[in-house]
Amino acid sequence: MSLAQPALKIEPAGVMPPVTEAVFKRPHVTIRGLSKRFNKTVIYDKFDLDIPRGKLISVFGPNGCGKSTLINMIAGLIPPDEGQILFDGMLLDEIKFGYVFQNYREALFPWLRAFDNIAYPLKMMGIGKAERQARVERLVERLGVKIDLNRYPYVMSGGQQQLVSIMRALVVEPEILFLDEPFSALDYEMTLFMREQLQRIFVETGTTTVLVSHDLEEAVYLADRVLLLSRHPALVADFVTYDAPRPRTDATLSDADFVQIKAHCLEVFQREVRKG
Ligand SMILES: Nc1ncnc2c1ncn2[C@@H]1O[C@H](COP(=O)(O)OP(=O)(O)OP(=O)(O)O)[C@@H](O)[C@H]1O
């Protein structure tokens, strides 16, 4: 992780549309020929995917199909066996990621107060104490978070810890935000609250976001595209577009479009599960 922004690859004039347009249209992340095995189990075998820029992608698929493995490989947390992952068409390890782990209990540093956990990535980026404090406070205010951040993680509920880890991912204002079942530990009220916060942040910042969710309603509700994966070796079973306007609200859940897309996703999912 670093502060550095990816350099733009500028095409010769006349070959491509103007750079800004070309950059906007180009996939943010391009995955080609990705293969990954754990022992003898093939999780990915020559997997291809384009992740569009500035969209919220929900990833949905059967347990153990490789959702976490996929985002871990894109975020550079585990190495693929083969294949390429390109950012803006280039191999880059200089990109700023925000990551919320599926296993939130192991994700926070137990020796740091919640506030310092959130500020930690800023410290790694070499940002001074006063600025770190100001940035965390701005985020707290923006999210309307009311919990006491002077406490240590072990005295916080699972949901509160999860909230802290979501804030830690957001504080760096990442170029790509990865969320691996970020709401799984939250109660229903908090889940609804955090979904709205995530949607609001997404609308405000347009950050490319990859969200793994095991809740199909949530996956569709939040998504511009729903990536449906098959059992491993994982293939793209479908990559469904859902372009309802934002902000989406409770009323969205009963829109004909929403209901139809959700039903389609469920059908694809069940077909994939039956294959197993
Ligand atoms: N470090 C590892 N060593 C061995 N096997 C692993 C490892 N990590 C994942 N696996 C296996 O790879 C497969 C994909 O795991 P992954 O965690 O990506 O699935 P997932 O789709 O995120 O599942 P879930 O819905 O349960 O979170 C599973 O069968 C899992 O057991």
Ligand SMILES: [Mg+2]
């Ligand atoms: Mg997982």
